[in-house]
Amino acid sequence: MTEGGDKARAEFLSEAQELVENLSRNLLSLEQGRAGGGRVDPEHLNEAFRSVHTLKSLSGLFGDKHMSQLSHQLEDLLDDLRLGRQNLSDAVLDLLFTSVDVYWQILTSSDPHQEHRGVQEILGRLEKLAPATASESGDLDHYEIDQSLLAVLTEYEEHRLLVSVKQGLELYLVRVQFELVTLDKALTEIKDKAKPFGEVITYLPAGEAASPELIELDLLLASGNPLPEIEAALAGPRSTVRQIQRRKRPTRSSKALPRPTPSRPRAPTAMPTEGTTAPQAPDGTEAPPADAAAAGAGLLRSVSQTVRVDIHKLDELMNVVGKLAVLRGGLSELTDNARSEGQRRLASQLWQLSHKFERSLRELQSGILEVRMVPLAQVFERLTRIVRKTGRDLNKDVRLVVTGAETEIDKLIVEELSDPLMHIIRNAIDHGIEDAEERKRIGKPAVGTIALNAFQKGNHVVIEAEDDGRGLNSDSLLDRAIQLGVIAEHEAKELSRADALNLVFLPGLSTRDKPSAVSGRGVGMDVVKTNIAKLGGSIELESEPVIGTKITLTLPLTRAIVTALLVQVGDGMFAIPLTSISEVNALEESSIRVIDTTEVLSRRGSSLELCRLRQLFQLPPEETPVRQYVVEVMAGTRHLGLVVDALSSQQDIIIRPLGRSLNSVRGFSGASELADERIALVLDPGALIEEASAGNTRQRGGRIRAAG
């Protein structure tokens, strides 16, 4: 058990991590917005500001000095940015991204009091940042704006209004009648409707409510669209749109807006307070959304509606599900006993009970699984930062295009994915994407593209990482393999291009002679492969010279519980995850051919290599039953036929890892207790396929000695 203090700190770190991720996400959106046409969505700035603001309060609360200092400075900077007192320049954006890195440094450090070099450095840089005030010459007096409206604008709203006016946008006042009861929802709806046309700068009660159940709000909208379009979109039986006219000549010599405190109560007298005893109190439904107060509210809300759960607690719950499944097994055994003893009534009652039990158990199980699932966006966002940083370090312009970030996968798998994906992406930028000059020379767009595409396919999640770089050079891979003594020269000539490319997954092979600072000597694709295999996944690589490289990862949705086919070999029970089974057939001894001592099953024009588990597991062959079965398993595109004695049943199993003394045993991913309390060893199809192909090459004269 952890101490209370440790637990609190763990929660603090996890919340802080989310906030930093949120900050990072919004910074990236800001950068993309700038790159895509110069328009900066103020919402992203606001979100970034809110994240840092919350980080400041959190770290203050937990006494994290570094994070608190950093957040304080950053909050000031972001506030300046959103109020237009500072321009969002490249240098500023860089500084912001560096601060995200420093946050990570602090978050990943085990000692909260450790001094971080990065912190002092960035604090210095933040202080030095000159407040390059973007002057806002007021043009507000060119508009017929109601003074009472101007009087209640916050500093931020006023800034947004001035920016809009400077851009020459039209100002509209949309008066909408709401029912108090549905105010929240209706307000969000109309804001969403207005969003495509421009920015809702503020909304205020209009103070002319016809009845106590109704409330009228004025929305101040800045838009580049003409009045008819706005009217078409927003006007209706309960809303009218009025354009704020420009004046012929200004009546005020200068802008002299009264500056109320940002958190002022908003015109309370205008609210129909008398007689409002309904639970929808107006002060509760009318919180201003876009400033610090909302950030506080957001924090409170997240605390009250979500709970943070240690994933291992979910594992424990899953273990309970496993125990319940064993109990259910006992229950159906009782049912059978009752039936065979002729107690039909009891048997049928027991049957109904166990049926209901099973259904609830299934619900519980899928509920726990659902809680474990998180979107891949968690890891993809970190990759976006890596692309940005690596691209800069290597002076290559690279853009990451992500699709399917909402695809969900087990939290534990997400955690383990970030390293392999990081290696893949770095390799792609370092070795794949050419520098700008070369790209121009061969007629490619100057900006390199890496596409990350994720989607669910049955019980798997597929992640494709594709770059438009120079592709893998199979010749240099072969040369290197010969150099390292992995293959002989004459064997190299026989390898297909696909086989040659697969050499990249062997330890020690690099496509580069000189190591680079970013990814070294083609940083461990063998390590990447091992890590993916540990997750029960597989990796495949396709590459075309000049066109690019595509790496496909296929991963199980979860490792917590898997549906498996139980098979019998000798007197042992083995489980094969259903997700890696492509076909099950009775074994026809007559269709077996022997090639190089390997048994191969010919079927429908293709052939399937066989692996007799009895032989592999060194069980006495004389007891072999007359009829055996072939379970065809696959990992990526490779298949293998496992020969088993009998098919038993299908069951949801919880895989437990084998102990340290059994680490060296190949072919199993763990063991599982079955409903009848027996133990089934869980086969690892990927490892068996690997072993079979390594065995083959060994037999053919040690072709690929280092494989496996």
Place this chain on the structure above:
Amino acid sequence: MPQGDSIEPISSAPLRLSVNEEAVREILTFALGGEAFGVPLTQVLEILGVRAITRVPRSPEDVVGVCTVRGELVTVIDTRRRLTPNAQRAQNRGRILLTSTADGEKVGLLVDEVLGVQRFSPAQIEQTAGVLVGDVSSHIESIARKGTQVTVLVNLASLTS
């Protein structure tokens, strides 16, 4: 619970900084091929009767297999093979001593018979470091003598890894 052995009085002499000068140790003793072995009592979580153990194909010879204890997977080690490779297999059903490794993994030690708990004073324990050589010796921490009776104290960390 001491089994008929006289309990050694705890020395009241001032503590000296020497590895041999530890307090009295409580040792759970067990038999393997006619010899007596012991492990610290505090490190044995539970003594289990032998249950169905699932053999793991291609596993090392000194691993019996895996079993479950209240839903938890336990690797059962053939202690006899590790400690007395040449002894005959005992006729009785045996017992499993459930222990836990430093990283929390549950490991079962299959033994022929549980003998009981004995208390040894530091003076009765001889360190064997550097005296014995070979595979077996790496699992042996020290030897405890009481009269003519010799109990081999086992290094659990080495035995269960």
